[in-house]
Amino acid sequence: MEKITLDQLKTRLRETHVYRWPLRDCSVCNVNMFYMIDREKVYFSTCDCYRLGAGSFIKSSHEYLVRILNAHTPEYRKVLWDKLINSGKPK
Numbered sequence: 001m002e003k004i005t006l007d008q009l010k011t012r013l014r015e016t017h018v019y020r021w022p023l024r025d026c027s028v029c030n031v032n033m034f035y036m037i038d039r040e041k042v043y044f045s046t047c048d049c050y051r052l053g054a055g056s057f058i059k060s061s062h063e064y065l066v067r068i069l070n071a072h073t074p075e076y077r078k079v080l081w082d083k084l085i086n087s088g089k090p091k
Helices: 006-016 062-070 074-086
Strands: 020-025 032-038 041-045 057-060
Touching: 006 062, 006 074, 020 074, 032 062, 041 062, 062 074
Parallel strands: none
Antiparallel strands: 020 032, 032 041, 041 057
């Protein structure tokens, strides 16, 4: 998969109504870490390991999400992209 642009990400997020992207579980406490995406704002959830308390959020950005996606190999980028876009579909 080619590198993802900021416009491409924002367009797909609007189209698919993604608002929560489960990213991973903490390797120490096993709490699910995820991104909350709200039109122009992005927040990353934390666990107790961040010393902010479980359920706290750190402000992030769409630009940071693009950097995360583009930091991986094209094959794994496709996997992450599909997980992100599919997380907005009704279950």
